[in-house]
Each structure stands twice: as structure tokens, then as C-alpha cells.
Amino acid sequence: MERHSLYKSKLTALMFILPTLVILIIFLYYPTFQTFKMSLYRVAFLGLSKQFVGLENYRYIFSSPEYRKIFLNTAIFVVLSVVISLVIGLFLAVLANQKIKGKTVFRLLLIWPYALPPAVAGVIFLFLFNEQSGMVNYILKHVANIALPWLSKSYLAMGVVITAFVWKMVGYNVVFYLAALQNIPKDIIEAAKVEGASIFQTFFKVTLPMLSPITLFLVVTNTIAAFFESFTFIDLITKGGPADSTTVIIYSIYRDGFEYFKTGLAAAESVILFICVVILTLIQLRVSRRMVHYEK
Amino acid sequence: MAEAMITLKNVNKSFGKNKVLEKINFSIRKGTFTVILGASGSGKTTLLRLIAGLDFPTGGKIFINGKDVTQEEASKRNISMVFQSYALFPHMNVRENIVFGLKIRKVKKEEIEKKLSTVTKMLKIDNLLGRKPSELSGGQRQRVALARAIISERLICLMDEPLSNLDAKLRSSMRKELKSLQEKLNLTVIYVTHDQIEAMSMADEIILINNGKIEQHADPKTIYENPKTIYVAEFIGTPPMNIFNINLIKNSNIKLPENAEKAGVRPESISFERREIKIGDGEIVFCEYHGSETIYSVKVNETLINVKSIEGKHTIGEKISLYCNREQLLFFNREGRKL
Numbered sequence: 001m002e003r004h005s006l007y008k009s010k011l012t013a014l015m016f017i018l019p020t021l022v023i024l025i026i027f028l029y030y031p032t033f034q035t036f037k038m039s040l041y042r043v044a045f046l047g048l049s050k051q052f053v054g055l056e057n058y059r060y061i062f063s064s065p066e067y068r069k070i071f072l073n074t075a076i077f078v079v080l081s082v083v084i085s086l087v088i089g090l091f092l093a094v095l096a097n098q099k100i101k102g103k104t105v106f107r108l109l110l111i112w113p114y115a116l117p118p119a120v121a122g123v124i125f126l127f128l129f130n131e132q133s134g135m136v137n138y139i140l141k142h143v144a145n146i147a148l149p150w151l152s153k154s155y156l157a158m159g160v161v162i163t164a165f166v167w168k169m170v171g172y173n174v175v176f177y178l179a180a181l182q183n184i185p186k187d188i189i190e191a192a193k194v195e196g197a198s199i200f201q202t203f204f205k206v207t208l209p210m211l212s213p214i215t216l217f218l219v220v221t222n223t224i225a226a227f228f229e230s231f232t233f234i235d236l237i238t239k240g241g242p243a244d245s246t247t248v249i250i251y252s253i254y255r256d257g258f259e260y261f262k263t264g265l266a267a268a269e270s271v272i273l274f275i276c277v278v279i280l281t282l283i284q285l286r287v288s289r290r291m292v293h294y295e296k
Numbered sequence: 297m298a299e300a301m302i303t304l305k306n307v308n309k310s311f312g313k314n315k316v317l318e319k320i321n322f323s324i325r326k327g328t329f330t331v332i333l334g335a336s337g338s339g340k341t342t343l344l345r346l347i348a349g350l351d352f353p354t355g356g357k358i359f360i361n362g363k364d365v366t367q368e369e370a371s372k373r374n375i376s377m378v379f380q381s382y383a384l385f386p387h388m389n390v391r392e393n394i395v396f397g398l399k400i401r402k403v404k405k406e407e408i409e410k411k412l413s414t415v416t417k418m419l420k421i422d423n424l425l426g427r428k429p430s431e432l433s434g435g436q437r438q439r440v441a442l443a444r445a446i447i448s449e450r451l452i453c454l455m456d457e458p459l460s461n462l463d464a465k466l467r468s469s470m471r472k473e474l475k476s477l478q479e480k481l482n483l484t485v486i487y488v489t490h491d492q493i494e495a496m497s498m499a500d501e502i503i504l505i506n507n508g509k510i511e512q513h514a515d516p517k518t519i520y521e522n523p524k525t526i527y528v529a530e531f532i533g534t535p536p537m538n539i540f541n542i543n544l545i546k547n548s549n550i551k552l553p554e555n556a557e558k559a560g561v562r563p564e565s566i567s568f569e570r571r572e573i574k575i576g577d578g579e580i581v582f583c584e585y586h587g588s589e590t591i592y593s594v595k596v597n598e599t600l601i602n603v604k605s606i607e608g609k610h611t612i613g614e615k616i617s618l619y620c621n622r623e624q625l626l627f628f629n630r631e632g633r634k635l
Binding site: 192193201206209 | 371377380386388448
């Protein structure tokens with residue numbers, strides 16, 4: 001086969017990718033490699049000395065009930081937030097896609113939360129759900145004369161962080177779903193109508209399957225976001241509490257690494273998280289081969 | 297006269313200030329093939345969408361089978377439709393596409409299978425059932441769309457330029473097939489097109505639309521031989537009817553109707569040999585050789601007149617006289633209406 005090359009020599013081509021490569025090596029590949037290496041050591045405070053322990057860090061993590069709980073919390077957080085943010089995102093996108101007056105305003109408002117920095121969003125929710133002076137309890141007290149211990153009851157606290165994360169993520173999903181909805185040819189929806197399909201039948205049998213490629217993309221990106229970007233919300237709103245009930249793995253890595261200075265342990269957790277994300281993404285891609293239809 | 301299947305009464309449609317259809321009145325009989333013909337932008341597709349229930353009129357009423365359906369949704373009108381783009385569901389294979397409507401209506405499985413096999417055999421697509429639309433050629437997609445439209449045996453089938461995406465050869469064979477399918481199933485078809493050949497060859501009746509108004513509603517023969525307006529005369533025929541000022545033939549000793557402003561004659565009715573009326577002397581400025589016939593453009597004074605002739609021997613630059621018979625001349629008044 002003839003080789004198509006834009007450049008005369010390999011060296012020229014290499015020179016072009018070199019800057020990117022250098023940055024990737026320094027800031028991505030080398031630290032990743034160091035993390036893998038570090039996970040096999042027990043590291044003393046500030047890394048003053050380290051001792052090779054093999055897979056001891058991993059054995060400790062998998063046998064400790066404390067970490068098992070963290071994994072469970074992570075699973076709950078990721079699954080619930082991804083499902084909820086996708087469903088709400090799609091629902092709002094469908095509404096925003098209607099021919100209504102002022103739709104540009106609605107679309108803008110829907111996308112707004114995504115434009116907020118996570119730290120700002122986190123603080124907003126911290127204020128909203130503050131048990132003594134928060135807006136939510138203020139309203140509940142006036143309307144139903146109750147006040148809920150939002151941040152000191154474990155499942156409520158989890159609910160609050162998930163809500164915060166979903167609220168932030170929905171804007172992103174709306175943008176993508178809206179774009180995808182507008183890409184569905186009008187003819188096809190009309191054909192379904194003429195064939196006698198009701199609005200719901202049209203949505204579930206035609207629209208939804210045609211959104212499958214974007215849904216796959218959003219499942220992958222939302223999952224990754226739920227693993228990593230949840231940090232800000234948990235750090236700001238609950239600090240992993242009460243009683244570690246909202247500690248997810250990314251927060252635990254931060255705590256072990258930078259508060260308890262168990263660098264080796266944190267590195268091992270990072271490796272586990274890394275592997276989890278890779279496996280999950282692979283599963284999602286595999287499943288998608290059956291479920292997702294790509295337009296040619 | 298057979299019963300009216302579809303009736304439109306004083307139907308108007310505007311988008312904002314833009315009037316797309318004005319005072320549309322017509323009735324379509326059961327089992328006929330009606331073509332809505334018009335240039336692009338004339339409102340013909342809008343008219344079809346009103347009948348389908350995909351758009352709603354701003355005024356007037358639509359009746360299907362005697363029932364007022366003016367405000368009824370498309371899904372309730374019990375019609376089928378073939379779209380210009382075919383509008384096949386890309387995520388479903390051919391089988392799923394065709395039976396979509398039957399499944400929605402919860403038709404029994406055995407019945408679906410029976411109908412599916414009849415329809416797909418009739419349209420010769422029974423070997424494609426497992427394929428996705430993206431794996432089909434244009435002609436095959438067309439057939440799938442047709443199958444989806446006819447399988448549920450709804451009496452009215454609307455078609456929006458269904459052949460415009462096919463190549464010329466396939467188009468002409470599909471024309472015949474569509475027509476015979478319509479006759480076989482006794483369908484009431486409303487077919488939208490801008491292609492006069494499609495209209496002339498398939499239609500029982502043609503509704504010619506111009507600028508949102510009906511110019512003429514008649515069978516193809518009447519439309520061709522007896523156009524109501526200059527617009528119709530110039531729309532139909534390749535090349536279209538020659539329309540020229542009455543002054544050109546004023547001195548040829550024939551009685552002209554009163555108020556006649558323009559005269560029209562079909563290109564094939566003009567002869568180079570002496571006939572009752574002499575149109576004038578001119579010079580051939582262009583010839584188009586078509587094999588069995590040649591189309592000459594002849595300049596008579598300042599008027600360009602097309603002549604369709606089986607003689608191919610004349611050449612550009614030749615001086616020639618044009619004649620025709622009295623009954624082949626049509627006269628139009630100042631407003632463009634036929635006298």
C-alpha cells in the first residue's frame with residue numbers, strides 16, 4: 001500500500017507533535033507512571049522515606065470495611081447522578097425544543113448552571129441546605145412546619161450532594177440533547193405521526209433510539225464527571241460526612257494523600273479508580289454496539 | 297359520480313403575514329389519482345401537509361370521507377404518506393419500518409406477517425427485510441417507503457414528490473409502477489410534484505397551483521388542450537405553448553374573438569407548410585435535435601416561437617414561414633384568461 005504522507009521525512013512530522021508530546025509526558029504520562037509506582041510503596045510523611053511493600057496497599061484497601069463503604073458510596077453517587085442528570089437533561093431538552101415564545105431565554109437559563117464554576121455551585125447548595133439558616137429549611141418550616149437535618153443525616157447528605165452535582169451537570173446534558181434533537185429530521189417524526197403513533201409512542205420508538213449515540217457519549221462523560229468532579233461538591237458541602245457517608249473515592253484519595261499523608265495508599269486508590277473508569281467505559285462502549293445506532 | 301373522498305372548502309393558510317394558500321376549493325373522488333402540480337414555492341406541499349394534518353389551515357374546512365377533520369391530528373386521520381426524503385426510521389430495519397404502523401395499531405402477529413409478505417413481494421423487496429435503510433439504494437428506499445404507506449390499507453395515500461430523488465430511468469419505470477399499484481389497490485392518491493411529465497402521465501386529474509391559488513383543476517387532456525389561463529398553457533408541455541401578441545396575426549384575414557390580447561399555439565401544431573393561418577416569416581435561431589423530432593426556435597419579428605417538427609433538415613439561419621390551423625389557435629384576454 002502506498003504511504004500517504006504530508007511530510008517529507010518522519011522527523012518533520014515528529015517535530016510537529018513534539019510540543020504536545022513533551023507536555024503530555026511531563027504532566028500526564030510521567031505522573032501516571034509515578035502513581036503506579038508509588039502505589040507499591042509505603043511512603044512516610046512528606047515522602048521523606050519510602051519502603052517497597054508490593055501489593056500491600058491494595059490488600060489493605062480491599063480488606064478494609066471502611067474502604068468498602070467508600071466504594072459503595074461512589075457507586076451510589078455515580079449511578080444515581082448519571083441516571084438522574086441524563087433523564088432530567090433529556091426531559092428539559094425536549095421541552096426547550098418546542099416551538100414556544102421566548103425559547104432562547106429558556107435555553108439560555110437551562111445552560112447557565114453549567115457555566116458556573118463548581119465551587120460557586122457548591123457554596124450555593126451549602127447555603128441552600130444549611131440546617132439552621134438555609135433557604136430550603138426556611139421554606140419547609142413555613143409551608144409544612146418541618147426542618148430536615150439535610151447535612152447531618154447520611155442519606156439526606158448524599159441526596160444533597162447528588163442534587164448539587166445533577167443541577168450542575170444538567171445544563172451540559174441539555175446542550176447536547178438539544179443539539180441532537182434538532183438534528184433529527186422533521187420528516188421522520190412526522191412519518192411516525194402519520195403512521196398513527198401518539199406523542200409518547202413517537203418519543204420512545206423513534207426519538208429516543210435516534211438519540212442513542214449522544215446518550216452513549218453523555219453516559220461516558222457524565223460517569224467520568226461523577227467520578228472526578230464530585231470532589232468540589234463533597235469538599236464544600238459535606239466534607240465526606242456525616243460519618244463518611246458521602247465520602248467517595250476521589251475525596252478519599254485527596255484526604256489520604258494530602259490530609260493524612262498516606263501517599264502510597266492514595267496512589268493505590270488512584271490506580272483502582274483509573275482501572276474502574278477504564279473498565280466502565282469499555283463496558284459502555286461494548287454494550288453500545290448493540291444499542292446505539294449511528295447515522296451514516 | 298363516485299363519492300367525494302377528500303373535500304376542501306375555502307381553505308386558507310398563512311405563515312405570519314405570508315399568505316401561502318388562498319381560497320382553495322376542490323373535491324377528490326374515491327379511487328382517483330390526483331396530482332397537485334406547481335412550481336416550487338407555489339404552496340403545493342403546504343396543501344398536502346394540510347390534508348395530512350401536519351399543518352392546520354388558518355381558515356376553511358377539510359373533509360375526509362364526509363367527516364370534518366380540519367382540526368384533527370395526523371395520527372387520527374387514517375391516511376398514509378410517502379415523503380420526499382422517504383423518512384424511513386434509520387434505526388429500524390426494513391421489516392420494522394414497514395410494520396411500524398401496524399404494530400402501533402396492535403394488529404395481530406399472523407396478520408402482520410401475511411400482509412408483510414404480500415406487500416414486500418408485490419414491491420419486490422422481500423429479500424431486503426433485514427437491512428437497515430442506510431444499506432439500501434435510493435430506489436430500494438423508495439420501495440420501502442411505499443410498502444410502509446400501503447401495508448396498512450388506508451384508503452388515502454399522500455405522496456410528496458416521491459420520485460424526485462431517483463435517477464431518470466428509475467423514475468420513469470416507477471411512474472408506471474405507482475400508477476398500476478394505485479389502480480390495483482384502488483387507492484385515492486394525492487401526489488405532489490413540480491414535474492409536468494409525472495403529472496401528465498399518471499394523473500386522472502391535475503390540480504395546477506400558482507401562487508397559492510388553483511389555476512385549473514381538470515384531467516390531463518383538458519389541461520393540455522384547453523388551458524384556462526396563459527399560466528397553465530405555459531406551464532405544461534415541453535417546450536410550452538407559444539404565446540404571442542395578437543398583432544402578429546391580425547392581418548391574416550381571420551375572425552379574432554373580441555377582447556383577444558394574446559394568442560397561443562402548441563409547438564407541434566405549427567407547420568412549415570401552408571395552412572389556414574400564416575403566423576409569420578422568421579429566421580431559425582436555434583435548433584435542438586431530439587432524434588425523432590427537432591425543436592426549432594424561430595424569430596418572427598421580435599417574438600421567439602418554438603416549433604416541434606419531425607423534419608430535421610432545417611438549419612440555423614434559414615428563413616422560414618410558420619403556419620397553423622384555426623382550431624389550433626387559442627386566444628386569451630388581457631388578464632390571461634382563455635376566451
